[in-house]
């Protein structure tokens with residue numbers, strides 16, 4: 001039984017970090033002409049109204065993307081930090097102008113080219129229908145009501161030979177922590193060069209620690225951790241931070257995030273925010 005609906009959380013601090021990293025990874029991969037395969041194992045509904053009852057009930061977008069002064073940040077940044085933010089800003093701003101926030105599938109669809117392919121898995125019957133509706137007629141996209149963990153193993157390596165995979169579970173079930181470790185290790189074994197992006201929540205820090213230990217023992221190579229928090233850890237009482245674990249990130253990404261994350265933290269949570277950029281496992 002799936003109860004998680006991303007409509008309550010779209011545009012929160014976790015989406016900002018996740019989608020910054022996603023846009024940067026895709027934009028870097030698109031510098032090469034050869035076709036790219038993008039897999040979203042937990043795709044969600046695709047786009048979200050920031051005026052919906054769900055969004056207004058939690059206020060998460062108001063404390064997240066709507067609080068960010070994107071124009072001010074763009075004016076204050078230069079070099080790779082600026083490019084990182086500019087890529088994300090250009091992707092989300094047209095949606096924000098309509099009081100909507102794009103999910104990962106629509107962000108990717110906006111960036112990818114004619115020769116690329118998107119494969120989007122979503123289990124929730126309502127969200128998969130919404131997603132299919134938003135992407136109707138886009139021949140680059142396959143939308144499937146399917147278990148993203150299982151499909152990922154069947155789909156990699158793809159014929160395109162270049163892949164970016166976003167793994168973004170809701171962690172409604174505790175076994176998600178174990179399943180993501182297995183999946184990352186299996187995918188890297190199948191396709192060494194794939195760029196694998198795994199999102200994690202910080203609700204209970206011990207869960208994150210065991211996720212990191214699991215990955216460190218799994219044999220995975222070139223793994224980085226990027227984290228952004230808006231409050232100190234609260235031991236199981238709500239989402240205080242989130243992170244992205246990235247296998248084979250673009251080489252410019254860690255440096256750019258080291259400069260940008262403190263600025264985001266300053267705007268989103270000046271008093272109690274925190275951030276982290278570190279390599280967990282070498283190449």
Ligand SMILES: C[S@@+](CC[C@H](N)C(=O)[O-])C[C@H]1O[C@@H](n2cnc3c(N)ncnc32)[C@H](O)[C@@H]1O
Pocket residue numbers: 002004005006018040041042043044045046102103104105121122123124127146147148149168169170
């Ligand atoms: C955090 S949301 C995805 C948000 C989306 N990736 C984005 O960034 O816009 C997680 C989604 O995974 C779906 N889900 C849960 N278990 C799944 C599974 N085993 N396979 C595919 N989708 C699943 C949930 O219904 C939910 O919509």
